[in-house]
Amino acid sequence: MIKKFVKPILDHKVDLQERIFRLVTGMEVTALTLMLLGGMFTGENVESLAVLFVCIILVAAVASFG
16 A cells, blocks of 8 residues: 555656645645544543544545545
Protein backbone atom coordinates (compact mmCIF):
# COMPACT_ATOMS: atom_id res chain seq x y z
CA MET A 1 0.00 0.00 0.00
CA ILE A 2 2.87 2.37 0.74
CA LYS A 3 4.44 1.67 -2.65
CA LYS A 4 1.11 2.50 -4.29
CA PHE A 5 1.16 5.85 -2.48
CA VAL A 6 4.85 6.69 -2.99
CA LYS A 7 5.18 5.63 -6.63
CA PRO A 8 3.08 8.50 -8.11
CA ILE A 9 4.91 11.04 -5.92
CA LEU A 10 8.26 9.99 -7.35
CA ASP A 11 6.98 9.61 -10.93
CA HIS A 12 8.00 12.61 -13.04
CA LYS A 13 5.27 11.86 -15.58
CA VAL A 14 2.62 12.81 -13.01
CA ASP A 15 1.73 16.51 -12.80
CA LEU A 16 3.57 18.44 -10.07
CA GLN A 17 0.28 19.61 -8.54
CA GLU A 18 -0.95 16.01 -8.24
CA ARG A 19 2.33 14.93 -6.65
CA ILE A 20 2.23 17.76 -4.10
CA PHE A 21 -1.44 17.01 -3.33
CA ARG A 22 -0.61 13.38 -2.59
CA LEU A 23 2.38 14.33 -0.46
CA VAL A 24 0.45 16.87 1.64
CA THR A 25 -2.50 14.50 1.99
CA GLY A 26 -0.20 11.76 3.24
CA MET A 27 1.33 14.09 5.79
CA GLU A 28 -2.14 15.20 6.91
CA VAL A 29 -3.42 11.65 7.39
CA THR A 30 -0.25 10.77 9.29
CA ALA A 31 -0.64 13.79 11.58
CA LEU A 32 -4.34 13.06 12.19
CA THR A 33 -3.54 9.43 13.00
CA LEU A 34 -0.84 10.45 15.47
CA MET A 35 -3.26 12.92 17.06
CA LEU A 36 -5.85 10.15 17.36
CA LEU A 37 -3.38 7.79 19.01
CA GLY A 38 -2.09 10.52 21.31
CA GLY A 39 -5.64 11.42 22.27
CA MET A 40 -6.35 7.82 23.20
CA PHE A 41 -3.33 7.69 25.50
CA THR A 42 -3.99 11.06 27.14
CA GLY A 43 -7.65 10.34 27.86
CA GLU A 44 -9.26 12.71 25.37
CA ASN A 45 -13.05 12.60 25.34
CA VAL A 46 -14.79 10.22 22.94
CA GLU A 47 -16.41 12.98 20.87
CA SER A 48 -13.03 14.50 19.97
CA LEU A 49 -11.64 11.12 19.02
CA ALA A 50 -14.70 10.42 16.88
CA VAL A 51 -14.25 13.74 15.05
CA LEU A 52 -10.61 12.92 14.37
CA PHE A 53 -11.55 9.48 13.06
CA VAL A 54 -14.21 10.94 10.75
CA CYS A 55 -11.68 13.51 9.49
CA ILE A 56 -9.22 10.75 8.65
CA ILE A 57 -11.89 8.86 6.72
CA LEU A 58 -13.05 11.99 4.86
CA VAL A 59 -9.52 13.05 3.88
CA ALA A 60 -8.75 9.56 2.63
CA ALA A 61 -12.01 9.48 0.64
CA VAL A 62 -11.37 12.88 -0.94
CA ALA A 63 -7.81 11.91 -1.81
CA SER A 64 -8.76 8.63 -3.41
CA PHE A 65 -11.90 9.75 -5.26
CA GLY A 66 -10.96 13.38 -5.91
